[in-house]
Amino acid sequence: LHHGGHLNLTLEAFWLGCPSSMVSSTQGSSGPSAKHTSVAFLKTHKTASSTVQNILFRFAERNNLTVALPITTCDHQFCYPRPFSAHFVHPHTTPPDIITNHLRFSRTELRRLMPNNTIYITILREPGAMFESLFTYFNQYCLSFKRVPNGSLETFLDHPWSYYRPEEKDSMYARNTLTFDLGGDKDRPSSEAPAYAKRFAAEMERVFSLVMIAEYFDESLVLLRRLLSWDLDDVLYVSLNMRTPDSKSSLSSENTAKIRAWNAIDSVVYDHFNASLWRQLRALGLACVEREVQLLRQSRDRLVRSCFGGHLPPLRSAAQITNKELRPWQPSAKVEIVGYDLPVNMTQKGHVPPRDECLKMIMPEVQYTRLLLRSESLRIRKRFPLRSSQQTLRTVGQVRAHKESPAPSLNPRPSETMARLRLSQ
Numbered sequence: 065l066h067h068g069g070h071l072n073l074t075l076e077a078f079w080l081g082c083p084s085s086m087v088s089s090t091q092g093s094s095g096p097s098a099k100h101t102s103v104a105f106l107k108t109h110k111t112a113s114s115t116v117q118n119i120l121f122r123f124a125e126r127n128n129l130t131v132a133l134p135i136t137t138c139d140h141q142f143c144y145p146r147p148f149s150a151h152f153v154h155p156h157t158t159p160p161d162i163i164t165n166h167l168r169f170s171r172t173e174l175r176r177l178m179p180n181n182t183i184y185i186t187i188l189r190e191p192g193a194m195f196e197s198l199f200t201y202f203n204q205y206c207l208s209f210k211r212v213p214n215g216s217l218e219t220f221l222d223h224p225w226s227y228y229r230p231e232e233k234d235s236m237y238a239r240n241t242l243t244f245d246l247g248g249d250k251d252r253p254s255s256e257a258p259a260y261a262k263r264f265a266a267e268m269e270r271v272f273s274l275v276m277i278a279e280y281f282d283e284s285l286v287l288l289r290r291l292l293s294w295d296l297d298d299v300l301y302v303s304l305n306m307r308t309p310d311s312k313s314s315l316s317s318e319n320t321a322k323i324r325a326w327n328a329i330d331s332v333v334y335d336h337f338n339a340s341l342w343r344q345l346r347a348l349g350l351a352c353v354e355r356e357v358q359l360l361r362q363s364r365d366r367l368v369r370s371c372f373g374g375h376l377p378p379l380r381s382a383a384q385i386t387n388k389e390l391r392p393w394q395p396s397a398k399v400e401i402v403g404y405d406l407p408v409n410m411t412q413k414g415h416v417p418p419r420d421e422c423l424k425m426i427m428p429e430v431q432y433t434r435l436l437l438r439s440e441s442l443r444i445r446k447r448f449p450l451r452s453s454q455q456t457l458r459t460v461g462q463v464r465a466h467k468e469s470p471a472p473s474l475n476p477r478p479s480e481t482m483a484r485l486r487l488s489q
């Protein structure tokens with residue numbers, strides 16, 4: 065797939081007059097450039113960020129990179145909503161190349177943790193769609209939403225201040241969530257909000273080399289791949305963490321306008337980065353971008369066919385998925401999140417099981433995080449077999465020097481992942 069992909073892409077580039085780095089960034093006129101491997105992806109809420117995270121997790125595994133993961137007491141997030149601290153990182157996962165689990169952004173703390181040449185990336189989503197998703201997803205979780213009669217979004221939007229308490233636990237899901245995730249002030253008074261939002265967006269622009277936009281996910285991947293000098297194959301994905309159509313409500317333009325007014329800072333930030341995404345895409349040439357998007361989708365379809373013998377495994381709501389390892393986390397029974405259910409015979413003895421990389425492509429965030437932590441801990445224990453766990457914790461700070469030597473890959477082998485899948489059914 066890799067070589068065939070390159071050949072096709074180079075030919076496509078020739079016919080379209082695209083810059084060659086556009087479609088095959090490892091084959092520029094000055095020779096192949098190395099893939100960039102130090103990446104901090106700020107995982108914002110309800111923005112397709114789990115899909116991006118999965119791309120990064122798989123890239124890390126294929127390239128034997130270390131992913132910073134949270135200590136167990138932080139759960140699968142870095143003690144969100146507390147501002148990120150390097151102390152939240154599990155010592156078996158330092159020094160990291162990649163960080164991607166949910167955290168509240170702190171530039172200073174991430175700088176302390178990540179290599180100097182780290183590229184910062186994040187993703188935003190149109191505030192109306194994002195808020196509708198947050199409102200449904202955290203309906204029973206976030207008190208600002210829970211106290212709304214009949215769980216009605218319209219009722220909330222008519223009088224948000226009747227339900228919202230800025231200082232309350234989980235209030236960050238109910239107003240300017242993007243701004244909060246980015247480390248900003250979600251409750252800046254309305255009189256100051258426009259100026260604050262502009263300053264904040266400008267500051268983010270200095271930190272983040274790429275701000276992806278969920279509505280233009282594939283176009284954003286074109287920019288991501290180019291920025292990091294990755295191959296097209298490195299950004300193939302299937303969408304994760306979706307709701308069933310029944311769990312979604314359509315928004316009137318009036319309600320979208322109310323959401324934008326309520327989330328005024330997020331709206332300015334989104335508009336700013338949506339415009340900047342399109343400036344970057346236009347600079348590359350829209351025809352080239354569109355062609356690369358098509359190639360990406362074709363490659364993904366090929367991968368899906370080779371992985372699952374035809375189509376993607378059926379989408380089912382979490383409760384219906386027999387296999388625990390593939391069951392997405394669901395915040396309450398009132399919202400249905402879908403995942404991919406592998407047919408039972410695909411995971412039984414005697415059948416050719418899907419490859420490890422295929423299973424991981426459909427694995428939800430929580431299970432994949434757990435799996436990575438296990439494999440990274442195993443790698444540390446193999447490197448320091450005679451040390452006590454205390455000594456190991458102290459020595460992990462020195463690991464970067466060892467990483468350059470070719471270490472055997474300790475990622476769980478396909479059969480191990482399959483065995484775990486069988487056990488958890």
Ligand SMILES: Nc1ncnc2c1ncn2[C@@H]1O[C@H](COP(=O)(O)OS(=O)(=O)O)[C@@H](OP(=O)(O)O)[C@H]1O
Nearest residue numbers: 109110111112113114115197281303304305306307
């Ligand atoms: N590729 C792609 N393109 C566009 N949108 C996508 C994609 N993948 C996932 N999704 C949608 O993103 C929503 C889930 O976002 P997150 O994974 O960031 O959620 S979470 O905060 O980690 O729970 C969730 O939105 P809703 O279904 O509206 O809730 C997903 O459907």
